[in-house]
Each structure stands twice: as C-alpha cells, then as structure tokens.
Amino acid sequence: QRRMFTNVEMDNSTGVAVIKMNSPPVNSLSLEFLTEFAINMEKLEMDRGCRGVILTSSVPRIFSAGLDITEMYGKTPEHCGAFWRAVQEMWLKLYGSSMITIAAINGSSPAGGCLMAISCDYRIMTDYPKYSIGLNETKLGIVAPFWFKDTMINCIGNRATEHSLQLGLQYNPPEALKVGLVDQLETEDKLMTTASSVMSQWLAIPDHARQITKSMMRKPIIDQLLRQREADVQNFVKFITKDSIQKSLQMYMEMLKQKKG
Numbered sequence: 001q002r003r004m005f006t007n008v009e010m011d012n013s014t015g016v017a018v019i020k021m022n023s024p025p026v027n028s029l030s031l032e033f034l035t036e037f038a039i040n041m042e043k044l045e046m047d048r049g050c051r052g053v054i055l056t057s058s059v060p061r062i063f064s065a066g067l068d069i070t071e072m073y074g075k076t077p078e079h080c081g082a083f084w085r086a087v088q089e090m091w092l093k094l095y096g097s098s099m100i101t102i103a104a105i106n107g108s109s110p111a112g113g114c115l116m117a118i119s120c121d122y123r124i125m126t127d128y129p130k131y132s133i134g135l136n137e138t139k140l141g142i143v144a145p146f147w148f149k150d151t152m153i154n155c156i157g158n159r160a161t162e163h164s165l166q167l168g169l170q171y172n173p174p175e176a177l178k179v180g181l182v183d184q185l186e187t188e189d190k191l192m193t194t195a196s197s198v199m200s201q202w203l204a205i206p207d208h209a210r211q212i213t214k215s216m217m218r219k220p221i222i223d224q225l226l227r228q229r230e231a232d233v234q235n236f237v238k239f240i241t242k243d244s245i246q247k248s249l250q251m252y253m254e255m256l257k258q259k260k261g
C-alpha cells in the first residue's frame, strides 16, 4: 500500500487548498515525497476551481528538514539522478505555479524546506524563538544549486543572499523577518487564520493580471533551469557521488544522531 506524505484539503467555497506535509519525524523530502507533492500540485493546477494553496506542516515543530539526506548518501548514480529530477520537478511546479501560494511556516525549515517556503508568493512564520529557516548547504559541505540561489535572490536580494549562502545562515523568526526571508510573524494559534486572511487579499486581485505579473518575475530563472535541466542532473550526480562529498554527508548524519543522544 502506498504511503501518503501530504494531505490535501480543498475548500470549494473559497477555491483554496491546504497542503499539509505529513511525513514524520521531520518531513524530509524523499524521492517518493517529492513525486507525490509534484503530482498534487499538478492536479490542483489543472483544477479550474482552485486559485490558491496554503502550504504547511502537520508535523509538530518542523515545516520541513529539507532534502532527505539518505537519498543522497550511498546511492547509485541512477538513483541520485532520479532523486534530483524529482527535486527539480517539485521546484518547477511550486515556483512556476499560476496559483497564489502561501507558506504557513509552523516549524523549522532548513535547506530544501526553506527552498519550498521561498518558492511561495508569501510567507508567514510562527514566532517561536527555537524555529529557524535558511539555506544551510555550505554547512553540510555542499553547494546550493544556481536555482536555489536565484530563488533566494528574488526573495531577499543579492547582498543578503551572498552573505546568507556563504555562511549557510539559519535565521530565527525575527531575524528572518528583518532580512525579508519571511513576510510576517504570527502566533501559533493564529497562523492558519492569518494565512487565510492574507489569501483573501491576494484573491481579490484579478487572476490573469496577477498570473502574468508572477510569470514575468519568475520565468527567467525557470527557463534557465529548463534549458539545462539534464546538465543540472549530471552536475548534481557528479558532485554528490564524489568521495569527499559522501564523507561530508556521512559526518553530518552522524552529527545529527549524536546531537540527539
């Protein structure tokens, strides 16, 4: 029996769907998770009654821990290639969506989790000091691909991205608000109602004008990946299967386990 990684609830009266990521313990983005997510996005995109999506998590304290590290460690080049195509597909569907996308970030959101959030149109984060968000790839000894970097530049600008990416910074909610990585903070109990009320403001704009404007802003980066999609896969496979990178990933996973013990 297939496992479900996300719950999708569509409200036909408002035209808004809520996607809840539900893959304990940390909503890590496995090949199966990413595939299911992209299919769900495509179904909603095709549904003429769906105009907006709120992305959130049903796992306590975690929005998403990012890419599933076990999908990149000790795997064949073929598996790594299939995994990376699924990462690309998730981003193409989310960043390129014509729907209004709002991230209700109710927990920590490192790396690929941050990418999902900054691929949305608007971000509201729970104001809890222990939560953090950011692209921390350099801390794992890996490099955020150009389309991660460009998505961040479009969100917070060039200088802040350069600083943030080189140091692999993780921001707490007030810092994330200050740098522009999130648009608004909210208490946990009001997060979803605030997300719905922000959605109503966005729904008041005529779809066609908003969609063309969104596409105008995002198309250049999307097209850049589409033009070199296969080369990007090969680049990833070559990089991630290097002994030195595998060693870094192994040490990072050990560090995560030790932190726990």
Ligand SMILES: CCCCCCCCCCCCC/C=C/C(=O)SCCNC(=O)CCNC(=O)[C@H](O)C(C)(C)COP(=O)(O)OP(=O)(O)OC[C@H]1O[C@@H](n2cnc3c(N)ncnc32)[C@H](O)[C@@H]1OP(=O)(O)O
Pocket: 025, 026, 028, 062, 064, 065, 066, 067, 068, 069, 070, 108, 110, 111, 112, 113, 136, 137, 140, 142, 143, 144, 145, 235, 236, 239, 240, 253, 256, 257, 260
């Ligand atoms: C020459 C240059 C060329 C350039 C070419 C570029 C090519 C491309 C390069 C590659 C680019 C890759 C981009 C990568 C993006 C990513 O997303 S990598 C993943 C990054 N994620 C993280 O660093 C997060 C790590 N996790 C945490 O920090 C914490 O777990 C948490 C999310 C803050 C939650 O903490 P807590 O509640 O305390 O839970 P834990 O006890 O730490 O974890 C519970 C179990 O979950 C496991 N786990 C955690 N995160 C992951 C993960 N991302 N993947 C897989 N598994 C994960 C953790 O190990 C625990 O497991 P158990 O011990 O078995 O219970």
